Amino acid sequence: MNVRRADIGGVSVPVDHLIGGEWVGSDETFETRSPLDWDAGPLAHVARGDAATAEAAVNAAAAGFEVWGSFSPVQRAEVMHRLADLIDENADEIALAETLDMAFLQESMRLRLVGRGALNFRTYADLIVAHEEREWDAKNLHNWVQRMPAGPAVVITPWNAPFMLSTWKLAPALAAGNSVIHKPAEWSPLSAALLAELTVEAGFPAGAYNLVQGIGEEVGAALVSNPRVRRITFTGSPATAKHIGRAAADNIVPFTAELGGKGPLVVFADSDLDAAAHRAAWQFDDSGQVCLAGTRLLVEASVRDEFMERFDAHADALVLGDSRESTTQIAPMVHPEHRDAVHGFVERARANGDRIVRGGWAHEDSLHYEPTLIEPRSNESEVVQQEIFGPVLTLQTFDDEADAIRLANSTAYGLSAIVFTGSRERAERVGRSLRAGLVWVNTFLVRDLTAPFGGCGISGIGREGGDHALEFHADLKTLMILDDSCD
Ligand code: NAD
16 A cells, blocks of 8 residues: 655654545645654654545545444454554554654553553453343333444544543444544644554454544544534543534534643642652653643642652652653653743743742753742632643642632632542542542542543533443434334
């Protein structure tokens, strides 16, 4: 098959679209650069899809749906398990391409996130096979609930953790029997191309799995406005979600959105303060480009100084460096534009009278932004209320449990929250009072993939995870047969 490829640190990556089982180019391209060596020039010139590309992809997905949607759950699961095995076999290449493309820590990718990508496909393959249709007798009727595949699904993903997040969204759509058109982010398009290539090897029928590269406002907007699309699932910013939601409404298409966060990390005086401070300093992980991060540190006033002493020790020990080095803990930021946007928040905070306690400056020899802590002048400060999506935390104190809950629930977001306490009763009481889709107590990030995942408020619409995503991708049908009416 004729496909343009780029050499990414020795890994050969396709840079065209995959449409209807064929690699297809575009007249235009866009460049992707490595945050590890920005001035070295483009890593690759990637096909820049347009309205015609979107139309072709939706047509291919509609044809692919006729085949993939008619596969039994067991047949779908077989192909998905093959894909999961191929992901594991290609972990080193995927990890390297992702690291060069968007600076994710290479070792963490190789050992953790690529495997999680494979697990996402295995989990949904197993769930779809295990699913039993609900069946019951009532009102002289025998009733069944059938999950019908809905049709072509558009899957739009962001630049942070691109491989893992893409697999998390693609797996349930495919397990449900929908064909997919994946549009990855233009700042990190490469791991999606490797994944698409593996789908061909795994044996997905032509058109079941399509990849379209390009700019969100161009090909992304054309995809979500196409009336033949029957599901749209999006992870990204609230601003983009508004555009996509309007397009979905125009065509009456179900739409889920996993959006930004501004999670609190609440530390009660009765907690293991060192564990809490360690976890708090680790919110600088991935240079803070993590939707789930607990970026608002809320600390009980009586232990503020002791907490800060420990926090400083842990934050001072963080190693900033090149994402390819196994000793590096904090990677550079994804793009100079994003680094500058993060610095803009800090500069406005300074002008607003918020106190910069640590950091507050950009490195000159790399795309790192120094891990930053700000004590805001008030809870209304922009740095408290808006997602920054960089290595910038705020520190506030509270007097009692009610005050902690009030502050924790005081933004328009509601994706996640982290609580540290030594009291089980408090853990449940506070956990139940927080307005967030995910609450961790004395831990972070670990969760069962069958549990619901998503946010309240402007953090999102709908839930992913387990059966929640499978139901979203299905059209439910209730089938009723009158008792004793046929043999
Ligand atoms: P973004 O909204 O700018 O872009 C996300 C995707 O949407 C990209 O692929 C982009 O090309 C596409 N897009 C942009 N405009 C479009 C349009 N008009 N029509 C269709 N597609 C369009 O977000 P980003 O900067 O890539 O990602 C960062 C955001 O994602 C942060 O807010 C972060 O919190 C959020 N995020 C949320 C989760 C979650 O699970 N809740 C996970 C990761 C990231």
